[in-house]
Amino acid sequence: MTSATQQSGAHAHYKLTHLKALEAEAIHIMREVAAQFEKPALMFSGGKDSIVMVALAKKAFRPAKFPFPLLHIDTGHNFPEALAFRDKLVDEIGERLIVHKVQDLIDRGDAVEDPGPFPSRNRAQIPTLLDAIDKYQFDALFGGARRDEEKARAKERIFSFRDDFGQWDPKNQRPELWNLYNGRHRMGENIRVFPISNWTEMDVWQYIMLEEIEIPDLYFSHKRDVVERRGQLVPVGDAPFGPRDGEEIINRTVRFRTVGDMSCTAATDSPAANLEEIVGEVAAARASERGARMDDKTNEAAMEDRKKEGYF
Amino acid sequence: MTTETQSKTDFSTDPNANKGMDFSTDAYLDMDLLRFLTCGSVDDGKSTLIGRLLYDSKSIFEDQLEAAESASLSRGDQRMDLALLTDGLRAEREQGITIDVAYRYFATPKRKFIIADCPGHVQYTRNMVTGASTANLALILIDARHGVIEQTRRHSFITSLLRIPHLVVCVNKMDLADWSQEKYDKIREDFEEFAARFEITDITFIPMSALTGDNVVNRSENMDWYQGPSLLHHLENVHIAGDRDMIDPRFPVQWVVRPQGDEHHDYRGYGGQIASGVFQVGDEVVALPSGMESKIKSIDIGGDPQQFATPPVSVSIQLEDDIDISRGDMLCRPNNQPTSGQDIDAMVVWMADTPMKVGKKYTIRHTSNEARCIIKNLNYQLDIETLHRIEDVEQLKLNEIGRIAIRTTKPLFFDPYRQCRVTGSFIIVDEQTNNTVGAAMIIGETN
Numbered sequence: 001m002t003s004a005t006q007q008s009g010a011h012a013h014y015k016l017t018h019l020k021a022l023e024a025e026a027i028h029i030m031r032e033v034a035a036q037f038e039k040p041a042l043m044f045s046g047g048k049d050s051i052v053m054v055a056l057a058k059k060a061f062r063p064a065k066f067p068f069p070l071l072h073i074d075t076g077h078n079f080p081e082a083l084a085f086r087d088k089l090v091d092e093i094g095e096r097l098i099v100h101k102v103q104d105l106i107d108r109g110d111a112v113e114d115p116g117p118f119p120s121r122n123r124a125q126i127p128t129l130l131d132a133i134d135k136y137q138f139d140a141l142f143g144g145a146r147r148d149e150e151k152a153r154a155k156e157r158i159f160s161f162r163d164d165f166g167q168w169d170p171k172n173q174r175p176e177l178w179n180l181y182n183g184r185h186r187m188g189e190n191i192r193v194f195p196i197s198n199w200t201e202m203d204v205w206q207y208i209m210l211e212e213i214e215i216p217d218l219y220f221s222h223k224r225d226v227v228e229r230r231g232q233l234v235p236v237g238d239a240p241f242g243p244r245d246g247e248e249i250i251n252r253t254v255r256f257r258t259v260g261d262m263s264c265t266a267a268t269d270s271p272a273a274n275l276e277e278i279v280g281e282v283a284a285a286r287a288s289e290r291g292a293r294m295d296d297k298t299n300e301a302a303m304e305d306r307k308k309e310g311y312f
Numbered sequence: 313m314t315t316e317t318q319s320k321t322d323f324s325t326d327p328n329a330n331k332g333m334d335f336s337t338d339a340y341l342d343m344d345l346l347r348f349l350t351c352g353s354v355d356d357g358k359s360t361l362i363g364r365l366l367y368d369s370k371s372i373f374e375d376q377l378e379a380a381e382s383a384s385l386s387r388g389d390q391r392m393d394l395a396l397l398t399d400g401l402r403a404e405r406e407q408g409i410t411i412d413v414a415y416r417y418f419a420t421p422k423r424k425f426i427i428a429d430c431p432g433h434v435q436y437t438r439n440m441v442t443g444a445s446t447a448n449l450a451l452i453l454i455d456a457r458h459g460v461i462e463q464t465r466r467h468s469f470i471t472s473l474l475r476i477p478h479l480v481v482c483v484n485k486m487d488l489a490d491w492s493q494e495k496y497d498k499i500r501e502d503f504e505e506f507a508a509r510f511e512i513t514d515i516t517f518i519p520m521s522a523l524t525g526d527n528v529v530n531r532s533e534n535m536d537w538y539q540g541p542s543l544l545h546h547l548e549n550v551h552i553a554g555d556r557d558m559i560d561p562r563f564p565v566q567w568v569v570r571p572q573g574d575e576h577h578d579y580r581g582y583g584g585q586i587a588s589g590v591f592q593v594g595d596e597v598v599a600l601p602s603g604m605e606s607k608i609k610s611i612d613i614g615g616d617p618q619q620f621a622t623p624p625v626s627v628s629i630q631l632e633d634d635i636d637i638s639r640g641d642m643l644c645r646p647n648n649q650p651t652s653g654q655d656i657d658a659m660v661v662w663m664a665d666t667p668m669k670v671g672k673k674y675t676i677r678h679t680s681n682e683a684r685c686i687i688k689n690l691n692y693q694l695d696i697e698t699l700h701r702i703e704d705v706e707q708l709k710l711n712e713i714g715r716i717a718i719r720t721t722k723p724l725f726f727d728p729y730r731q732c733r734v735t736g737s738f739i740i741v742d743e744q745t746n747n748t749v750g751a752a753m754i755i756g757e758t759n
Contacts, residue, residue, distance in 0.1 A: 017344060032680075059616075174748045179734065184746035
């Protein structure tokens with residue numbers, strides 16, 4: 001088995017690669033949360049970053065079980081392939097999965113669907129997440145966000161505090177020094193923890209390749225029906241994801257760099273059919289990963305505003 | 313103001329910019345990681361320098377450039393302001409200031425880099441200290457027209473206080489100083505004179521212009537009198553493997569891995585990150601505070617066996633004997649142990665609006681350990697601009713640095729910070745607000 005942590009040769013063990021350093025940091029953070037909090041959970045979406053998080057949790061806690069469940073905030077707008085992958089993975093690792101559905105909150109009237117022609121359930125995820133925190137009394141949630149994704153995230157701590165309303169206060173962040181994490185919190189407060197904060201998209205792909213981590217086929221090149229919308233290739237599926245008036249369905253060879261809410265994740269033209277080709281593509285890429293997320297384009301501070309409301 | 317336009321650069325007109333890097337898969341998997349700190353203020357060209365490093369290493373994407381460009385235009389700027397790429401918070405963009413550490417990432421075929429981009433003003437000292445705590449290298453920018461100024465001294469002092477092993481002094485804006493060797497030599501002499509008071513072992517000076525790119529990525533043709541490397545070449549090649557302490561084995565136990573099922577019922581692993589030194593299967597170890605000795609039976613990462621573990625790798629260690637060990641304990645070698653003690657002498661940087669008071673009780677976090685402490689004494693405050701000791705002080709305010717003596721409720725296992733940054737550092741937590749209010753570097757045991 002290939003492993004970032006495997007040693008070979010008499011002196012090779014003194015060499016510390018960047019992936020091994022990042023892995024060590026992530027494991028340390030996960031164990032620190034397990035030790036400092038009563039009820040953590042790992043946010044799992046079926047996307048590659050959360051899959052890497054599961055792989056890191058195995059490194060931190062195996063051969064024991066994870067000291068926390070996985071939590072999926074289900075927008076109902078999932079790629080079917082991502083859901084199937086989620087269930088298979090959960091079955092393989094034998095860990096507990098909690099699914100909390102945006103649709104349930106909409107039905108209850110506790111969340112509302114965005115109006116307008118580009119409905120996304122990103123905003124409706126916020127009350128759903130806060131509802132799950134309240135119901136299960138989670139005090140710490142692991143997220144797979146990275147600082148290279150977006151500039152508000154570039155300034156966020158690894159242990160990111162949220163008040164009783166789940167809000168992030170960027171001007172009032174705790175200093176975070178060395179590898180010492182201060183998880184002290186009051187009742188009702190919770191933190192979001194980002195163990196792979198310091199990873200880049202390239203690091204994630206390299207790690208997946210090196211550790212032979214299985215990911216959904218969506219990430220690899222395949223034929224798919226898409227429409228061109230605002231200069232992006234938007235996947236079409238069953239209603240409400242069908243083509244809109246005047247849009248023409250095209251069958252293209254595409255892949256996804258990020259797998260999120262189906263209504264707001266664009267595909268990219270790509271022939272990359274295996275990990276090595278993806279790594280090559282990432283190295284040559286001209287657009288950032290979040291460039292494929294239409295929800296970040298609303299305004300310059302879109303991410304900061306959503307985070308302040310309790311978004312991841 | 314000339315400095316304003318200097319920091320706004322349109323790199324897209326530079327034919328050499330962004331020519332891309334050739335990443336071969338094998339090389340990438342064999343890269344190491346350099347964390348470095350940049351500190352400076354609006355006018356010293358720091359944003360331009362970071363922008364150039366990111367751009368020339370192809371780490372800025374087109375959509376990010378476009379976003380910064382359209383934001384610049386909508387503010388009425390003539391050219392793109394590169395600070396918009398790094399200033400992530402709304403308040404920062406609105407006020408045109410940097411208020412917190414921003415982490416930036418780029419890679420070349422040789423190394424991956426993490427930049428902790430810190431604000432330079434004195435009121436953000438705590439932010440700089442935060443960024444400095446994990447850095448292997450610090451970049452200090454000096455405007456060649458102004459030479460060594462108060463800010464240079466303060467940044468160098470913090471670099472030395474936090475024991476960042478490598479320092480690069482970038483003598484920037486040489487294009488506005490006639491590419492003059494004389495001016496560069498004078499700045500270098502001035503810097504070496506005051507830096508002699510600091511314990512900084514590795515200092516490199518590079519004359520450059522971030523604006524024109526001279527000596528940033530490529531060697532300068534305007535300064536043939538300079539024989540050294542370009543900044544990027546230096547960053548790629550500076551020897552950092554020796555920064556890790558392989559001599560003094562320290563393993564703070566963070567988490568006990570205990571499977572509940574029958575399959576692994578005799579597995580009991582101590583999870584943690586190697587703080588320093590090398591641990592090998594078969595090594596004799598002693599557990600603190602119990603003093604019980606045993607041998608290492610196995611080392612693994614998530615069940616994957618390892619023969620060795622070096623800092624800062626996170627592993628699980630099993631011992632031959634069943635001894636009582638829990639979080640906060642430490643494994644080390646019987647003949648190489650840290651100090652165990654409750655009376656600690658340390659330098660502290662205060663990070664909260666509420667001042668530190670002698671006689672007050674706080675919680676501290678040190679390695680995986682937590683204890684309560686009382687501030688017994690404030691020996692002196694250090695004026696970070698003059699480095700003079702101010703005696704007879706009763707409290708430390710935000711961003712002030714002082715030497716304190718504390719007594720803890722239970723023994724801690726520590727080394728001097730100069731020997732080990734992990735076992736030599738602790739944070740101070742206010743028990744009412746739960747905030748991290750101080751960062752401390754251990755000098756030793758109080759006499």
